[in-house]
Amino acid sequence: MVVNQNLLCCNTDCNPLITGSMMVDRELFVSAPGKVILHGEHAVVHGKVALAVGLNLRTFLRLRPGKDNGTVEINLPNIGTKLTWKISDLQALVPSFHNSPESKPLGPSPEQLDFLKTFAGFSNGTTDTESLAVLAFLYLYLSICGQALPSLEIVVWSQLPTGAGLGSSAAYSVSIAAALLATSGKISIPAQENIRWTQAELTLINSWAFQGEKVIHGNPSGVDNAVGTWGGALRFQAGEINPIERVPVLEILLTNTCVPRSTKTLVAGVKDKLLKFPGIMEPVLSSINAISEECQRVLQAGVEGLTIEQYSVLEELIDINQHHLNVIGVGHPSLDRLCQATTSHGLHSKLTGAGGGGCAITLLRPDIEPSVVDAVKQELSAYGYQCWRTSIGAPGVSLHSSSMLPEDVTRSFNKA
Ligand SMILES: Nc1ncnc2c1ncn2[C@@H]1O[C@H](COP(=O)(O)OP(=O)(O)OP(=O)(O)O)[C@@H](O)[C@H]1O
Numbered sequence: 001m002v003v004n005q006n007l008l009c010c011n012t013d014c015n016p017l018i019t020g021s022m023m024v025d026r027e028l029f030v031s032a033p034g035k036v037i038l039h040g041e042h043a044v045v046h047g048k049v050a051l052a053v054g055l056n057l058r059t060f061l062r063l064r065p066g067k068d069n070g071t072v073e074i075n076l077p078n079i080g081t082k083l084t085w086k087i088s089d090l091q092a093l094v095p096s097f098h099n100s101p102e103s104k105p106l107g108p109s110p111e112q113l114d115f116l117k118t119f120a121g122f123s124n125g126t127t128d129t130e131s132l133a134v135l136a137f138l139y140l141y142l143s144i145c146g147q148a149l150p151s152l153e154i155v156v157w158s159q160l161p162t163g164a165g166l167g168s169s170a171a172y173s174v175s176i177a178a179a180l181l182a183t184s185g186k187i188s189i190p191a192q193e194n195i196r197w198t199q200a201e202l203t204l205i206n207s208w209a210f211q212g213e214k215v216i217h218g219n220p221s222g223v224d225n226a227v228g229t230w231g232g233a234l235r236f237q238a239g240e241i242n243p244i245e246r247v248p249v250l251e252i253l254l255t256n257t258c259v260p261r262s263t264k265t266l267v268a269g270v271k272d273k274l275l276k277f278p279g280i281m282e283p284v285l286s287s288i289n290a291i292s293e294e295c296q297r298v299l300q301a302g303v304e305g306l307t308i309e310q311y312s313v314l315e316e317l318i319d320i321n322q323h324h325l326n327v328i329g330v331g332h333p334s335l336d337r338l339c340q341a342t343t344s345h346g347l348h349s350k351l352t353g354a355g356g357g358g359c360a361i362t363l364l365r366p367d368i369e370p371s372v373v374d375a376v377k378q379e380l381s382a383y384g385y386q387c388w389r390t391s392i393g394a395p396g397v398s399l400h401s402s403s404m405l406p407e408d409v410t411r412s413f414n415k416a
């Protein structure tokens with residue numbers, strides 16, 4: 001399957017279990033996974049290939065009809081935000097936002113964003129965590145539901161660290177887009193948890209989530225929202241999404257340096273460098289592209305299980321790419337420390353996502369002694385980093401019933 005994220009699919013092959021109504025009168029639970037970029041971060045913004053996989057840490061959303069039928073409430077416990085607006089006030093904004101159902105989702109214009117900032121009381125130029133999350137929500141709500149604004153109460157809670165390179169913004173945008181499209185009748189509400197949305201519906205969710213990412217990132221490539229939507233393993237280039245059907249099992253150590261950073265700022269920094277030194281930076285991005293190609297070739301040659309030689313190639317690719325990412329200006333001393341610590345135990349690491357702090361991945365060969373992993377984890381924890389051992393590839397955006405939600409999610413929703 002090849003999908004172009006810029007194409008909007010109409011609701012023609014929707015699941016027959018569609019409710020058809022503009023509003024649901026029951027709770028809706030949606031989740032979307034975070035992602036790990038194996039190779040190609042930043043280069044993918046400039047048309048190069050990225051390889052990315054779904055992560056088994058997810059963002060969960062609960063949507064309920066509004067309490068008094070006249071308000072919209074957004075509750076974001078991860079960042080301590082809870083805001084309520086009157087539908088009658090929001091209604092006045094609709095003419096500036098609503099796209100007809102047949103039209104392509106349009107990216108947010110600077111005027112629309114200024115308009116929303118003023119409405120929400122954020123001063124122009126603010127790019128903090130709360131304002132970006134709220135603006136992305138309002139943008140999607142007004143654009144998707146503009147025909148008939150529903151009264152809603154939404155809670156979004158995530159297992160993902162926010163702003164750490166694991167695609168939290170994309171998982172946030174994907175789950176909001178899916179819930180709003182479902183509640184406004186633009187995609188189906190499958191009656192059972194194990195029934196997935198159709199390809200056309202996923203394409204629609206993805207294209208709206210991409211607009212949400214634009215609010216948060218400025219100039220996203222679209223790779224993060226594609227993984228949030230489809231999950232699994234993807235090859236992504238210039239908006240073209242190619243699922244990689246079979247990938248060998250890969251174990252990684254995922255480490256959060258806990259150094260905060262903004263994807264938007266880092267992406268803008270790379271663009272500046274590229275404009276300033278095109279002859280120097282373009283070959284580096286081309287080399288990152290070649291790394292992604294080589295990594296895909298090795299993974300596909302090793303679907304039945306990678307050989308030791310293939311693992312060695314993957315490790316070398318990780319090392320080379322980490323150097324390239326430093327060259328394009330998205331490294332950080334916390335990441336250097338991490339790479340040095342893992343190298344001293346014979347392991348290979350690179351940053352993942354936008355860099356500048358945030359998260360890194362360390363490849364774990366199957367023959368690695370558990371004591372080595374323990375020693376590495378201990379050393380990294382001593383720096384104040386958080387580590388998880390995980391395997392990659394997780395399902396994309398999903399609908400849940402309340403009884404099937406993980407315990408930590410139910411607890412967080414009950415507290416919210
Ligand atoms: N659970 C959440 N609740 C509220 N806002 C969120 C949540 N998850 C993400 N966000 C929004 O996304 C922003 C983080 O996005 P950013 O792109 O900088 O980091 P990331 O997506 O975690 O990393 P990367 O893009 O490198 O993978 C936050 O500042 C916030 O606005």
Ligand SMILES: C[C@@](O)(CCO)CC(=O)[O-]
Nearest residue numbers: 041042220221222353354
């Ligand atoms: C840094 C970047 O390449 C990945 C962020 O997860 C940005 C993007 O692709 O939009």
Ligand SMILES: [Mg+2]
Nearest residue numbers: 167169170263
């Ligand atoms: Mg992001």
